[in-house]
Structures are given as C-alpha cells and as structure tokens.
Amino acid sequence: MNGYKFSFWGIFGLAALVLTFVFTGCPSGDREDDVSPSDSAAAPAIITQPQGAVYFIGDTEIKDLSVSVKPMTDDDVFSYQWYSNTVAAKTGGTGIPGETRPTYTLSSNITAEVKTHYFYVVVTNTNSTRKNPVKTTTSAVATVNVQTEVQDTSNAAVTVNTDQRFQYVRGFGGNDIAFSHLPVSVPSDYETMFDTEKLGYNMVRIYVPTSEEYTDIEQIMNELVTNKTYPEINLSNFYENAKIVNKYGGYILASPWSPPARWKTNDSVEGGGHLKKANYEDWADYLRRYCEIMARNGAPIYAVSLQNEYTWVVSYEGCEYTYDVGRHGSAENRDYWKTPGIGHFTSNEPPVRGYGGGKALPFVKIMGGESHNEITPHDSALNDRVSRECIDVIGRHIYGTEGTSRYTYPLALNPKFYTNPEDPRFDAKEVWMTEHNINSGEGGYENDSTWNYVWPFLNEVDLTVRLNNESAFFWWVSKRFYGMIGDGKNGTTEGAILPRGYALSHYARFAKETGRVGVDISGTLANGASISASNVNQASFNSTENKASGGGTVKITAFVSFNRKDQSDWDDGSEWRRDRERTNKKITLDDITAISLVMYTPTNTGGSGGTDMGTIKIKLPDGFVIRNAEAMRSNASGQAKPETVPISRDRSEAYVTLPAGNILSVRFTKE
Numbered sequence: 001m002n003g004y005k006f007s008f009w010g011i012f013g014l015a016a017l018v019l020t021f022v023f024t025g026c027p028s029g030d031r032e033d034d035v036s037p038s039d040s041a042a043a044p045a046i047i048t049q050p051q052g053a054v055y056f057i058g059d060t061e062i063k064d065l066s067v068s069v070k071p072m073t074d075d076d077v078f079s080y081q082w083y084s085n086t087v088a089a090k091t092g093g094t095g096i097p098g099e100t101r102p103t104y105t106l107s108s109n110i111t112a113e114v115k116t117h118y119f120y121v122v123v124t125n126t127n128s129t130r131k132n133p134v135k136t137t138t139s140a141v142a143t144v145n146v147q148t149e150v151q152d153t154s155n156a157a158v159t160v161n162t163d164q165r166f167q168y169v170r171g172f173g174g175n176d177i178a179f180s181h182l183p184v185s186v187p188s189d190y191e192t193m194f195d196t197e198k199l200g201y202n203m204v205r206i207y208v209p210t211s212e213e214y215t216d217i218e219q220i221m222n223e224l225v226t227n228k229t230y231p232e233i234n235l236s237n238f239y240e241n242a243k244i245v246n247k248y249g250g251y252i253l254a255s256p257w258s259p260p261a262r263w264k265t266n267d268s269v270e271g272g273g274h275l276k277k278a279n280y281e282d283w284a285d286y287l288r289r290y291c292e293i294m295a296r297n298g299a300p301i302y303a304v305s306l307q308n309e310y311t312w313v314v315s316y317e318g319c320e321y322t323y324d325v326g327r328h329g330s331a332e333n334r335d336y337w338k339t340p341g342i343g344h345f346t347s348n349e350p351p352v353r354g355y356g357g358g359k360a361l362p363f364v365k366i367m368g369g370e371s372h373n374e375i376t377p378h379d380s381a382l383n384d385r386v387s388r389e390c391i392d393v394i395g396r397h398i399y400g401t402e403g404t405s406r407y408t409y410p411l412a413l414n415p416k417f418y419t420n421p422e423d424p425r426f427d428a429k430e431v432w433m434t435e436h437n438i439n440s441g442e443g444g445y446e447n448d449s450t451w452n453y454v455w456p457f458l459n460e461v462d463l464t465v466r467l468n469n470e471s472a473f474f475w476w477v478s479k480r481f482y483g484m485i486g487d488g489k490n491g492t493t494e495g496a497i498l499p500r501g502y503a504l505s506h507y508a509r510f511a512k513e514t515g516r517v518g519v520d521i522s523g524t525l526a527n528g529a530s531i532s533a534s535n536v537n538q539a540s541f542n543s544t545e546n547k548a549s550g551g552g553t554v555k556i557t558a559f560v561s562f563n564r565k566d567q568s569d570w571d572d573g574s575e576w577r578r579d580r581e582r583t584n585k586k587i588t589l590d591d592i593t594a595i596s597l598v599m600y601t602p603t604n605t606g607g608s609g610g611t612d613m614g615t616i617k618i619k620l621p622d623g624f625v626i627r628n629a630e631a632m633r634s635n636a637s638g639q640a641k642p643e644t645v646p647i648s649r650d651r652s653e654a655y656v657t658l659p660a661g662n663i664l665s666v667r668f669t670k671e
Contacts, residue, residue, distance in 0.1 A: 039130055039131040039132055040130055040131070040132040040135065041076070041125050041126065041127035041130045041132060041133050041134060041135045042072035042073070042076065042125060042127070042135060043125065043135040043136065043137050044069045044076075044078060044123040044124070044125045044135065044136070044137040045069060045070045045072070045137070046067055046068070046069055046123060046137055046139055047068045047069060047070050048066070048067060048068040049067065049139055049140040049142075050065040050066060050067055050104075050119065050120070050121060050139055050140065050142035051063075051065070051142060051627065051628065051669065052065075052119075052141075052142040052143035052144050052145070052628045052630075052669075053144055053145075053627050053628050054145045054146075054147065054626065054627070054628055054629055054645075054647055054651075055110070055111045055144070055145070055146050055147075056111070056146070056147060056148065056149060056649065057111060057112075057113070057114065057146065057147075057148050058111055059108075059111045059146075060108050060111070062106045062107075062108055062110060062111065063106075063627075064103050064104060064105050064106070065082075065103070065104045065106065065119055065121075065142050066102055066103040066104070067080070067102050067121055067123065067139050068102065069102070069123055069137075073127065073129075075127045075128065075129045076125050076126075076127050077125070077126045077127065077128075078102075078123055078124065078125055078126075079100065079123075079124045079126065080099075080100050080101055080102055080121055080122070080123055080124075081095055081096075081099070081100055081121065081122050081124075082095070082096045082099035082100075082104045082119060082120075082121045083095055083096060083119065083120050083121070083122065084096055084117065084118065084119055085118040085119070085120065085141070086118070087118065088118050088141050088143060088642050089118070089141065089197075090120040090138045090139065090140070090141050090197070091138075093118070093119075093120060102121075104119065104121070106144065110144065110146065111146050113146065114146055114147055114148055115146050116143060116144070116145045116146070116644060117143070117144040117145075117146075118141050118142070118143055118144075119141070119142045119144065120138060120139050120140065120141050120142065121138075121139045122136055122137075122138050122139075123136065123137050123138075123139065124136045125137075140196075140197075141197075143628065143630060145628075145629070145644055147644065147646060147647075149649050150646035150647070150648065150655055152617060152648075152653075152655070153615055153655075154523070154614075154615045154616060154617035154655060155523050155524050155525070155526060155528075155614040155615055155616075156521065156522065156523035156524060156525070156531060156613055156614060156615070156616045156617070157521070157522050157523050157616070157617045157618075157619055158519055158520070158521050158556055158558075158597070158599075158616055158617070158618050158619070159519065159520040159521075159522075159619040160517060160518075160519060160558045160595055160597070160618070160619065160620055160621060161517060161518035161519060161520050161558075161621075162517045162518075162560060162587055162592070162595075162621050163518070164517055164518025165515060165516075165517060165518075165587065166469050166515070166516040166517065166518070167413065167430075167431075167469040167470065167471050167515075167516055168430065168471055168514075168515055168516075169465060169471055169472075169511055169512065169513070169514050169515070169516055169559060170202075170203070170251065170430060170432075170471045170472045170512065170513060171201070171202040171203040171250070171251060171472055171473075171508065171512040171513065172201055172202065172203055172461070172472070172473050172474075172504055172507045172508040172511070172512060173193070173201040173202060173203030173204050173205075173250070173472075173473075173474055173475075173478065173504075173508070174193075174201070174203075174204065174205070174474055174475040174476070174477055174478030174479075174483060174484055174504075175204070175205045175206075175434075175435060175474055175475065175476045175477040175478060176204055176205070176206055176207075176241065176477065176478050176479065177205070177206070177207045177477060178206075178207040178209065178224060178229075178230070178235050178238065179207070179230075180230040180232060180233060182477060182479075182480070183479050183480060183487035183488075183489075184233050184234055184235065184237075184479075185237075185241060185478060185479045185485070186237055186241075186495075187237055187240050187241060187244060188495060189478075189479055189485050189495055190241045190244040190245065191244060192485065192495070192497060193478060193484065193485065193501075194244055194245055194247075194248040194250055195248060196248055196249075196509075198505075199484070199497065199501055199502075199504070199505040199508060199509075200505055200508045200509035200512075201250070201484075201504070201505070201508045202245075202248070202249065202250040202251060202508060202512050202513070203250060203251050203253070203472055203473075203474055204241075204242075204245050204250065204251075204252055204253070204474075204478070205253045205254075205255055205434055205435070205474045206238075206242065206252060206253070206254050206255075206301075207254070207255065207256075207257075208254050208255060208256035208257075208287065208290050208304070208305075209221065209224045209229060210256060210257065210258050210259060210260050210261075210269050210317065211260050211261070211269070212260075212261045212268065212269055213261070214260060215260040215262060215263065215282070215286070217286050217289045217290050217293065218289070218293065220260075221290070221293050224238065225238045225239065239294070239297040239298065239299045240299075242294065242299035242301070243298055243299050246299065246300065246355055246356075246358075249357055249358030250356070250357075251302040251303070251356040251357065251472075252294075252299075252300075252301040252302050252303075252355075252356070253301070253302065253303045253304070253305060253367065253395075253432070253434065253474070254290065254291070254294070254301050254303070254304045254305065255304075255305040255307075255308045255367075255370060255395075255434070256287070256305065256306075256307060256308065257269075257308045257316070257317035257318060257319075258270070258271075258307075258317040258318055258319045259275050259279070259283050259286065259319055260286070263275060263276055263279035263282060263283060264276065264319060269317050270314075270315065270316065270317060270318065271312075271313050271314035271315060271316065271317070271318030271319070271320070272313055272318070272320075273319060273320070274319065274320050274321065274322070274332070275319055275321070275336075277339075280336055280339045280342060281339065281341045281342055284341075284342045284345040285345070287304050287306075287345070288345050288346055288352055290304065291304055291346060291352040291354075291364045292352055295352065295353060295355075300353060300354060300355035300360075300364075301354065301355065301356075301364055302354055302355060302356030302357075302361070302364070302365060303354070303356075303364060303365040303366065303367050303392065303393055304346065304364055304365075304366060304367065305366075305367040305368075305369060305370055305395055305434075306333070306336070306366070306367065306368055306369040307319055307321065307369045307370070308369075308370050308435075309370060309371065309372040309397065310323075310330065310333060310369045310370070310371065310377070311323035311330065311371055311372060311374070311377045312372035312373075321333040321336070321369065321377075323374075323377045328376040328379045328380075329376065329377060329378070329379035329380025329381070329383065330369075330377040330378070330379075330380050330381070331380050333368065333369055333377065333378070333380065333381050333387075334380040334381040334383075334384050334387045335387075336387075337368070337381060337384075337386065337387035337390040337391065338384070338386050338387055342390070343390060344363075344366060344389065344390045345366070346363045346364040346365070346366060347362065347363035351363040352364050357513065365392035365393055366390060366391055366392050366393070367391070367392065367393040367394070367395045367432070367434075368381055368382075368387075368390070368391035368393070368394060368395070369395060370395030370396060370397060370434050370435065371395070371396045371397065372397050372399055372400075373397065373398070373399045373400035374400075375394075375396045375407055375409050375431075378394055378396075378409075378411070378412065379411060382394075382411045382412060382429070383411070391429065392429070392430075393429060393430050393431075393432055394409065394412045394429050394430070394431045394432070395431075395432050395434045396409075396431060396432070396433060396434070396470075397433065397434065397435045397436055398433055398436045398460070398463065398464070398468075399436060407468060408467070408468050408469045409431050409468075412428065412429040412430075412431050413428050413429070413431065413469060414428060430470075430471040430472070431468070431469070431470045431471060432470060432471055432472035432474070433464040433468070433470050433472065433473050433474065434472070434474045435474060435475075435476045436460055436475065436476060437475070437476040437477075437482065438456055438457070438460070438482075438547055439482040440453070445481060445482070445489075445490040446481075446490045446491045447605070448481060448482035448490070448500075449481050449482070449486065449490065449491060449492045449498045449499065449500075450499065451499045451607075451635075451636045452550065452603060452604075452605045452606065452607045452636075453499070453500070453550075453605055454499045454500055454502075454503040454663075455549075455550025455551065455600075455602035455603060455604075455605065456546060456547050456548065456549070456550050456605065457475075457500045457503060457504075458503050458555070458600055458602065458663070459541070459546040459547070459550065459551060459555075459602065460473075460475075460546075460547075461473050461503075461504065461507055462555045462557070463541050463546070465507070465511070465516065465557060466516075466537070466555065466557050467539075467540075467541055469516075473504075473507070475500070475504065481498075482500075483498065483500065483501070484497070484498055484500050484501030484504055485497060485498065485501055486498055497639075499634075499639060502634050502639035502640045503600075503634065503639075503663060505632075505640060506598050506600075506632060506634065506663050506664075506665040507598055507665075509632065509665065510559070510596040510597075510598055510632070510665040510666070510667055511557070511559045511596055511598055511665075513561070514559035514560055514561050514562075514596065515559065515560050515562065515587075516557060516558070516559050517558050517559065517560055517595075518558065519537070519556055519557065519558045519597070521536050521537065521556065524614075525611060525612060525613060525614060526612040526613060526614030526615075526659075527612065534553070535552070535553060535554060535611055536553065536554045536556065536611075536613075537553070537554070537555060537556055538551075538553040548605075549604045549605055550602045550603060550604050550605050551602055551604070552602060552603070552604070552609050552610050552611055553602070553611070554599070554600070554601050554602075554611050554613055554658075555598075555599065555600055555602075556597065556598075556599045557597065557598050557599075558595065558596070558597045559595070559596045559597075559598075560587070560591075560592040560594070560595055560596075561592060561593050561594040561595075561596070562591060562592060562593065563590060563591055563592060563593050589621065589623050589624060589670065592670065593669065593670055594667055594668060594669045594670060595620060595621075595624065595667070595668050595670075596665065596666065596667040596668070597618065597665065597666050598663075598664075598665045599613075599616075599656075599658055599663070599664050599665070599666075600662065600663040600664070601613060601658055601659065601660045601661060601662050602661075603660055603661045607636070607661070609660070610660030610661050611660055612658075612659045612660045613657075613658035613659070614657070614658070614659075615655060615656070615657050616655070616656050616657070616658055617653055617654070617655055618653060618654045618655070618656065618666070618668075619652070619653050620652055620653065620654075620668060622652075624652065624668070624670055625651045625652065625670065625671035626647050626651040626652070626654065626668050626669070626670070626671065627651075627669045627670060627671040628668070628669040629644075629645035629647055629654055629666065629667070629668050629669075630642065630645065630666070630667050631643045631644070631645045631656065631664060631665065631666040631667075632664070632665045633662060633663065633664050633665075634662070634663040635661050635662045635663070636661060645666055651671065654666065654668065
C-alpha cells in the first residue's frame, strides 16, 4: 500500500494467520476441537451431507443416504456408523447393525406405513501417525417422510417466481458490543445462537475498542480482553466467541464507535468531534491492525467498518464525518478514501486475510461506515470512482420515520461503473442493516420478551429484506431482554432463547446465503375475502402500525439456494448480483438446489386481530421436482417446532396451513 506503515505486529500477524488457515480448515457438522493440530488427527470434513426425502405409501424407488468426506492427509482412515432416531436430532440415536459404509441403503419396506424417520452418520478419522489419533464428525440429520396422497383443499396459492430476482441475502444475527452497561455473552450463548441446529444465526457485529489515552490498538485490545477496560464485567471470551461464529460458517463485522481521542478534533472519544485529516492514515492502520490481531488470536473476521453512525452527534463514543443534506452525501467520508496511503487498506500487500461463510478469503472486506437513519450520506463516496473502489459493503441503520428508513438504495445495488465488468469491485454493493432496536420503554420493558411482541420485530426484518432489498439484518443487541437471548432482566432468564430469538431463527435457518425471488399470491383468505396488497405483502411500511402494534398484514417471501458445484462464485453472491444487474439472466433449475419460503401472520401486540390465510398451496416453478420438504412453525403455543409438509403426488406442489399469529418456514430440496 502506498504509504502503509509496516509494523512488527503486521508482519507477525500475517505469519500467524497463515498458520491459522493451514490448520483450521472449514468446519462441517459437529467437529471436536483439536488439542494441537500437529499432534491430533483432523476431524472429518463432510463435503456432502446425507439428503432426506419424501415418499408415498408403496413407493419402491428408494434413494440411498450417503456422505462424502475430504481427507486432510494421506494417513487419514475413515470409518462410518449410521444411526436411526425418533426425533430430528443427531444425538441419542440407535446404531444400525452392519451399516458401516459411507452409503446406507434404505429398505423398500420403509414405505409400508405413514411415518417420519430420522438418520445420521458418525464419521471417524483414525490417523495412526498422530499422538491423538481419533477424531469424529457427526453428519446432519436426514429426514425420510412417508405420507399418503393429499387432497387439494386450498383457498389460496403462492407461486414462487424465480424470474423475479432481488438481492443476495447473506444472513441474520445481532450485535454483541463490549460496553459496560450491556450483558456479557458467553460461549454457551454463542453456541445457542450459531449452531446450525439451534437458532442457526450466521452474522454478528462486534466492537473495535478505543481509548482516551492510547493510540496503540495492541494495548487497547489487551486491556479489553484482560478486563482492564471494564473491570466490572468479564470479556475474556472475546476471541473465543468469534471462533464459534467461524466454526459454524458465519460472518463477523467489526465496528468502531470512535478513533482514539488524540486523533479527533475534540480530543475525546465522545461524540462532537471529527477525525483529524492528519490522522486519516493512522486510523486505517489502526483498523488494519485490529483485523490482524483478531486473526492472530484465531478469530479472523469478514468485514471491518470505518465508523458507527458517522452523521449522528452523540453524547457517548462517536465520531462525525460532515454530511451535507442538500447535496446528499458526506464529502468528508468520500475524501477519506481518496487520501493517499489508505486505498483498500486490508487488501494491499501484505493482505489481511479474512474469513466468512466457512472459508478463508483474500482480504477483510471494508464497510464504508454505517449511517444513522438516512442512507444518502453514502452518496458522495459511491458516486466517486476512487472511493467506491475502496468500499465493499454499505452499512445503514433504520432508526427514524418511514420516509427515511424505508429506502431501497439503487446507488449501491445498481453498479455505476462498468470499465471492467468482471471485477467485483465495480459490481453492486451489498447493503447491510447493522443496527436497530425497538422496545416498550420505561414501565413496559417486560412486554418485549413476550410472544406478541415478535410482530413489530419481524416487521423490521421484513422491512430490511423485502422492502429495502438489503442483504443482512443485525438486531441491537443479541443478548438482552428485548433481544434474542435473555439477560436475566425484566422477567427473562439468563441465556434462555426469547420469542424474538425463535422468530429470527426462521429467517436464519431458511433464508441465509440465498437469492431472494418473487412470489405471486392469488385466491382468497380463509374467510373468503379477496387477497390484496392491503392484507398480504403490503407494499409500504406503516411506521405506527408495524413498529408499535405489529400490524395485521401477512408477509410472504421466497428464496433460492444455489448450485455451488460448478459456480463457486455464487457462494458469496457475486454471480447472483452480477448476472441480475448486468445481463438480467434468468436462473434455471440447474442453478438452484432448494427453494425456501418464510411466512408470518402478525397479530397486534395484544394478541388479537391478524389474518387467517387458511390452507395455502405452494406452487414451485415448472420442472422443479420436490425430493424433500421440511418446515418449522412458531406460535404462542410453541416455538421452532418441526412439522411434516404434505406434497402433491407429482411433487410440484405443497400444502400448508397459516392461521393468524403463526410463523411458518418451509424448504423444498430439488430432486
């Protein structure tokens, strides 16, 4: 990098990071922690998970269940044991005698009665050259559902329209910020949130600390994790928590609230000051070294932000970049990226390797700051070729009123520069909603952890995903009585999953790392009333109805999962965005492996009202043949309950019920 100041820690961090990626690999399933990579066998990396299926009574063509495993060394020797279970869990099953191969052939007798079966396999790697020679990995659960033919009694139809392509949806999660007034998240909380068979989140926003006294990020991070910054709380699990996110294939965003005090015009980390121009490069170096520190401690991150809410003057930690409302943009933010010596500071030599989605990345991605309410402060930077090249992701918060928080951002989503069409730097930028919170305020806080208050929360997710076409949703904060995990306050239990936690899990488990597509809705409601935009998929966001009461408009969204065997670029959504924006290419059935829908029928926060959709027929695209169908339902009677999805004999349609006050997510795997 031109003018980049190399440091001992920069060079040491790179070397340590190389070792990290050599020995870590991409996690798959439940893998045991290696005591020492050089002394232990590698936990088996399952490449292909066993796939369940739906059958009808009397079917005789039954597909095998199988796994494929990638060896790490020539000395790896794999063995297998298949298990059956009575519940959808990969523990507590019964070993199947003699089934010790990577492929398990089901008996045709399995279709003799209506029943749901669950199977999984434990893969063992024995490497006799290692001191600790044995490691195991448990596969995902394969569900085999046997059902009878179903009669079509539907009153409404939802047709998935893959010709309508919207944004790439990267994921869902929350904030875990190291402030003294917030509860501390421990590894067990992270396991609850990120385990793919629990809540299944894949996004977290963490803190880049600062200091009134120091400018050395090494010292500042050391004081944070050794509990000197906030002695009243224990932050010693800071790195360990991040490792758990990566273990489950998630994405970590790191955001600063302020640069060090001496680099600001007000000589304080508190709001009311700007970053001094003389320290622009120092701040880039600071953020780069933070990324190196995270990697060196085994917790590499996916993206780092320039600044939290850079147009908002606050009484706590903060820093402003001039925002000219009339000109729609922050010239100061734009000029920061154009300063010689900064550039794309994580990718210049030597690059700071990133990690996300379960794999190592060439460099940590850069978020060009996170705007408060208005998204237009990003205009100046994105309208400038040089500064736009430095920015990978756009961050925004949806505080404020409807007119400013509901806004699809075409300047980010539609590429402006086409000099090199194959260069993703000039492609569309993902927009992430990285922070928002609504709660009932003093005297009503106890409401926020109750079931009926999931509806205003879910309407925020719908605003982000369906109306704003944004790629990620982060709630403020993950662990809090108004969040996803209880903190022991206002009637919640420490570490317990809250209704909002289960609600977000519907999106996290069924819609993360997908491309959003269209839905066409026809028919009637359960009471015979016509379906219209006023009662299903309302086209606008009514601030009072949606935030305060939950509203009664049904929300239905659809997503496709990609075929990644031949198009590895689709893993990060770049091909999805590039084809949609530049060639308007229609996806084919060869491009996708599954289709998911997330549907909910909100009531008001008092529990009354809402819309009964009755029985819905889900119509999949022509040629899509259902191999397997899975669903999860949440309502006042119980959350995250799996259920069977009846499908048509020709495997092109499915039938679900959606009464008022329900969340239902379904996924159809293609034959």
